[in-house]
Amino acid sequence: MSTAEPVFSNFIRSIIDEDMANGKWAGRVATRFPPEPNGYLHIGHAKSICLNFGLANEYGGTCNLRFDDTNPSKEDVEYVDSIMDTVRWLGFDWQDRLYYASDYFEKLYQYAEALIQKGLAYVDDSTPEEIRAARGTLTEPGQHSPYRGRPTQENLDLFRRMRAGEFPDGSRVLRAKIDMASPNINLRDPTIYRIKHVHHHRTGDQWCIYPMYDYTHCISDALEGITHSICTLEFEDHRPLYDWCLDQLPVPCHPQQIEFARLNLEYTLMSKRKLLLLVQEGHVAGWDDPRMPTLVGLRRRGYTPGAIRAFCERIGVAKRDSLIPMELLEKAVRDDLNLTARRVMAVLDPIKVVIDNYPEGQVEHFEAPYFPDDPPAMGNRPVPFGRELYIEREDFMEEPPKKFWRLAPGREVRLRWAYFVTCTHVVKDDQGRITEVHCTYDPATKGGDAPDGRKVKGTIHWVSAAQSLLATVRLYDRLFTHANPAADKEHDWRQLINPESLKTLTWARLEPSLASAQPGEMFQFERKGFFCADLEEHAAGKPVFNRTVTLRDTWQKIVAADKGK
Ligand code: ATP
Ligand code: MG
Numbered sequence: 001m002s003t004a005e006p007v008f009s010n011f012i013r014s015i016i017d018e019d020m021a022n023g024k025w026a027g028r029v030a031t032r033f034p035p036e037p038n039g040y041l042h043i044g045h046a047k048s049i050c051l052n053f054g055l056a057n058e059y060g061g062t063c064n065l066r067f068d069d070t071n072p073s074k075e076d077v078e079y080v081d082s083i084m085d086t087v088r089w090l091g092f093d094w095q096d097r098l099y100y101a102s103d104y105f106e107k108l109y110q111y112a113e114a115l116i117q118k119g120l121a122y123v124d125d126s127t128p129e130e131i132r133a134a135r136g137t138l139t140e141p142g143q144h145s146p147y148r149g150r151p152t153q154e155n156l157d158l159f160r161r162m163r164a165g166e167f168p169d170g171s172r173v174l175r176a177k178i179d180m181a182s183p184n185i186n187l188r189d190p191t192i193y194r195i196k197h198v199h200h201h202r203t204g205d206q207w208c209i210y211p212m213y214d215y216t217h218c219i220s221d222a223l224e225g226i227t228h229s230i231c232t233l234e235f236e237d238h239r240p241l242y243d244w245c246l247d248q249l250p251v252p253c254h255p256q257q258i259e260f261a262r263l264n265l266e267y268t269l270m271s272k273r274k275l276l277l278l279v280q281e282g283h284v285a286g287w288d289d290p291r292m293p294t295l296v297g298l299r300r301r302g303y304t305p306g307a308i309r310a311f312c313e314r315i316g317v318a319k320r321d322s323l324i325p326m327e328l329l330e331k332a333v334r335d336d337l338n339l340t341a342r343r344v345m346a347v348l349d350p351i352k353v354v355i356d357n358y359p360e361g362q363v364e365h366f367e368a369p370y371f372p373d374d375p376p377a378m379g380n381r382p383v384p385f386g387r388e389l390y391i392e393r394e395d396f397m398e399e400p401p402k403k404f405w406r407l408a409p410g411r412e413v414r415l416r417w418a419y420f421v422t423c424t425h426v427v428k429d430d431q432g433r434i435t436e437v438h439c440t441y442d443p444a445t446k447g448g449d450a451p452d453g454r455k456v457k458g459t460i461h462w463v464s465a466a467q468s469l470l471a472t473v474r475l476y477d478r479l480f481t482h483a484n485p486a487a488d489k490e491h492d493w494r495q496l497i498n499p500e501s502l503k504t505l506t507w508a509r510l511e512p513s514l515a516s517a518q519p520g521e522m523f524q525f526e527r528k529g530f531f532c533a534d535l536e537e538h539a540a541g542k543p544v545f546n547r548t549v550t551l552r553d554t555w556q557k558i559v560a561a562d563k564g565k
Contacts (some may be wrong), residue, residue: 010317012051012258015061016228025227029061032099032226033087033218036068037079037201038293039272040287041086043308043329047263050312052230053092064224065094069102070216070540074437076151079359080201082287086295091305101216108211108219109163111249112174112193116155120248121192122148123158124175130171134180142182142188148177162195165208169195176215178244188215216541218242222251223283229255232262266326268293269486274493283497284479286320287561288536290546291479291501301476302522302532302548303329307336330549337522337530337540337548342370345461346409346525348473350390355421357440359386363467364485367446368417381513385418388465390509395460396437398426405457407437411457412478413458416526420445421483427479461526468509471543475503509550510543517543526552 019025028434035045051347056063065087069075069525075080087094115121124131124147136142139389150158159174160361161167174193182188192215197208218241221229229242246254264270269278270293278284278485285296290301298308311332315324345368369375374466391407404461407413412422429435444451448459482488517533524530534544 006121008313008316009378011319012055012228012230012317013058015256015258016055019227020059027161028225028227030225030227031056031061031083031230032064032066032221033094033219034066034068034101035083036071037076037083038074038075039070039079039276040082040276040296042270042272042293043265043298044263044270044293045278046090046295046308047312047315047317048088048230049090049092050309051260051317053087053094054229054309054313055228061227062097063092063094064097064099064226066101066220066224068111068213068217068220069100069200069202070210070213072210073200075201077099081294086299089299089305091293091309096310097224099220100202101211101220102200104220104223105203105207105211105214107223108207108216110216111219111251112418113156113159114249114525115151115176115192116159116174118154121174122150122155122177123172124148124189124191125172128170131191135185136180138183138185145175145181145189146191158195162193162209165197167195169197171195176241176245178241183549184240186214186238188192189331190241191272197444214241215245216237217254218245218257219249219251220252220350221255222246225253226255227253229235229257230483231257231259233259233319234262237374259319261319261321263312263315264321264323264484264486265293265329266323266483267480267485268326269493270433271486274486276302281494283494290474291476293479299339300532300535300548302337302530303333304336304340304522307333310336315415325376327480333549334530334551337524341522341524341530342369343372343385343524343526344381344514345511346471346473346514346528346531347390347392347461347463348470348528349393349432350507351396351437353389353391353421353437353439353462355387355389355423355439355441360387362386363418363464366417369517380510382415383511383513384464384467386464389415389462389463390465390468390492391415391437391460395458396423396434398434402443406460407458411458412456413460414445414448414456416459416461417448418446418462419443419448420450445538445540461528463509463511466507467512469512469543470513471510471514471545472537473505473506473508474534474544474546475549477501477503486529508545510545514543515540522548522549523535 008093031228033052053063124145134143173191175189180188195375239257242257288296288300311329363386368383369380371377395406409423419441421441424438426434427436427481479501480496481498485493485496519535521533530548531545532548537544
């Protein structure tokens, strides 16, 4: 995969460069992306995907996709399928290297027996509460479990019977015997196996004991010959356990765990648990609701894989947590769509314009370029013009303030690609609402230029009333009203959901060339933003478009204006 983005150095690249120079892994770079199939991937995962697959591509290495499926009660094949789709959609390929931690259950079990044989693991009959109570605190050491001194043979026998299903859930665990006085709580005899009589989406009812994440992860990495095991910062304190397990066991290699700061994005959440609640409680329409930070949501919104990859490269990787402004992501989306999205005309909030001196029943077509700044780029389309048109309601003002250059009584403006028109009068309904704006046009200005050289200050977009398509258009705002909803301690995060995050317009009007738009196709509606034909609901005869992003960064201005109040 090629990318036009410049490649910035970062501390992980420095580590790999050094390993390459020292021949540490004989020139090999092997990474993995290890999602737990308990939810849909979000933009934070994209950072990890771009990093792991990106580094592998850059150094001529490999990146595995590995499902970390050790917690069967929360996992589902629905998530497995979606994760694979999404990684491919982002532009990455694991080729034949698709793995599941559950593939290693037998090996993991054998390694656990090996730990027992070495006197480094024991079966503990304490209740979960007793284990928790004896763990100690950050300032006090933990207490030895009464079962810590159990003879090896007894441990082996009990562990085998745990596997055989003789004991109920929660009655016993297998713990690594490390150091109850360690200042690192993760080393205070961590649980490595628990009893769970639950069905697993891949291994079925074969197992009723399941290995813990920390124990599974390091061994899975080693079995796959991973060289650089890249994870997020919260695992920094788990690294000594990662290394301990690999040091004690006869595994094929000892990968290096490297931690980086996770991505946090303003005005949204990255917690899979809360994203699930957003869906389950109906705050959004589903995992792929275009307001969601999930990759299926962003995709449906119209965000492109290229834009997301560029964003991930631009934010870089660091060792310190930060909150990234949404504008950075939106900028990447605009930059990408600007090069590829055809320009067309659509009126989101229409008001009718009648051109009184234009012959009734006459239709003429203007050839308008899809890329006005580079007309040959993608050709033209015909845009029909007639006596009755629609323009944006906000492009007309009966009593315009200074510096309003658009249409107003007595004012002449250019209708994009067509003619100069001058407003003569308006027609109102009983409530005084304007229903029609009447104009005259100057036939000499055909194509949008006056032969006498006279200028107009405003150019507005329009569609033909008779030929335009009625469409549903959805406009989005931030999903939360708080920049960091996860950090607000005073409110439940639900109270911070933006009640105006979705605005649905059911009366928008599109130029007729959009009749052939396919689901997922992107356009720029001139002056209104980039829009995407909805992947699920858009159909011929029933157009549905989502606004992907506005043309400029209007949000920044709104925030600035609010602050100025
Ligand atoms: P959970 O809370 O269920 O553990 P998770 O977000 O860690 O969720 P995983 O499926 O375990 O989800 O994540 C897969 C990989 O993606 C992990 O290596 C994790 O470190 C990485 N990852 C998850 N969230 C982010 C994030 N916000 N930024 C960068 N990487 C992330
Ligand atoms: Mg995780």
